[in-house]
Amino acid sequence: MIFxxxxxxxxxxEKKFFKAEQPFGFILFARNVEDPKQLRKLVKALRAAVGRPDAPVLIDQEGGRVQRLRAPHWFEAKPFGFFGGMYESDPDRAIEALRLTTRLIAADLQAAGITVNCTPCLDLRLPETVEAIGDRAFAADPQVVARLGAVVAEEMLTAGIIPVIKHMPGHGRATVDSHHELPHVTAARPDLEQTDFAPFTALSLLPWGMTSHILFDEIDPDHPAxxxxxxxxxxxxxxxxxxxxLLTDDLNMKALSGSLAERAGAxxxxxxxxxxxxxxxxxEMKDVAAACPPLTEKARARIELGNRVFDQAPATIDVTADRARLDELLAGVTA
Structure with missing residues (x-):
């Protein structure tokens, strides 16, 4: 469990609870963030609470609407949809700008001691895509999504941060917000394999992924993914x-039914x-913890595989130079 x-x-x-229950890791939100000094202190305190200096600390720092670290203390990034639009007219420029953007995000995470970023979003951006995803998705073309998603993942890994591909196996066809209700997708599996699933297939070797709370009627009409x-x-x-x-999306989202313990167990x-x-x-955390057994051997092996990103020293990021080059690339761009 991650709390x-x-x-x-x-x-x-909280300290007493975390020490006793030993969650695998933690996730931070805007409510947990004030300034860099406070953030570093909180990250250290979370790891101290479980007595593991390598306990994963996660955040959602995509860009656009979904970034927990904000100005004036941290870099604010354009949403993925911006880069998808830019890619249509100038792919090379879009890729370079996205690389620099990802490095600048990674520099902020490195400084805070955050080791996992819940990004990239590999969902398709379709006409019917619910606004909760919207411009968090790169594009409608699965190949473009995979190409740009790979850029984000590569730069995160190089910086010593584990990326999390989401929302598996695809949220793009959902027309309602899974934070509030259960989306149904009626497309047939062959069509989904060629479209929604394709970016995840292309990046299937990445170390961490997150599920979607989407019900695929033609695959399992009784249970969301x-x-x-x-x-x-x-x-x-x-x-x-x-x-x-493989992680769940947040158990509290209303697309799921039953108690939190039942959701966790299922x-x-x-x-x-x-x-x-x-x-x-x-x-709520107490209810979830009561339903969670120890990590399986398969999960432990998957964790160890993902932790190989920490075997090499993370890249040093020249924030000043990267920001100057990014500003140059984005000058006049209205994608």
Whole structure:
């Protein structure tokens, strides 16, 4: 399990709970962020609470609407859709700008001690795509999504940060927001394999992935992907070929039904490796923890494989030079 926390510092109750339950890692949100000094202190406190200096600390720092670290203390990035639009007219310029953008994000994460970034979003950007995804997605073309997603993943890995591909096996056809209700996708599997699933297949060797709370009517009409053994086994593991560490999206999202303990248990039974609970509400975390057994041997092996990113020294990022070059590339661009 991966948990959030309530505020800018850890309470005594949170420290006691984390020490006892030993979550695999933690995830941060805007409510946990004030300035660089405070953020570094909180990251250290989270790891101290579980007694593991290498405990993963995650964040969603995509760009656009989804970035927890904001100005004036941190770099603010354009959304992925901006780079997808730029790619249509000038692919080389778009790729270079995205590389520089990703490096600047990575520099902020390195400074904070954050080791996992829940990015890139590999969902397609279709006419019907719900606004909750919207310009968080690069493009409608799966090949473009895969190409630009690979740029983000490569730069994160080079910087010593694990990327998380999401939302598997694809959120682009959802027309409602899974934060609020369960989306249904009616497309047939062959069509999905050629479109929505394709970017994930192209990047299936990456170390971490996150599921979507989407119900694919033609694949499993009874369970959303996060809770579906059929989707996880036959689509994500076998069809897409992803054998990395698989996380759920946030268990609190209303696309899922049942208690939090039931959601956690069902996701793990379906084949997810780690459940993600983001609210930071202690009583909710207690319910989730009660439903979570120790990591499986397969999950441990997948973690170890992903941790190879830390075997080499992370790239040193020249923030001043990269920001100057990025500003030059983006001058006059309105994509």
């Amino acid at each position: 959030g926390c309530e505020g800018l510092t850890l309470s005594r109750a 996060t809770l579906s053994e059929t989707v996880i086994t036959t689509i994500i593991r076998e069809g897409i070929g992803f054998d990395g560490l 996701a793990l039974a379906a084949g997810v490796d780690i459940v993600l609970h983001c609210s930071g509400v202690l009583e």
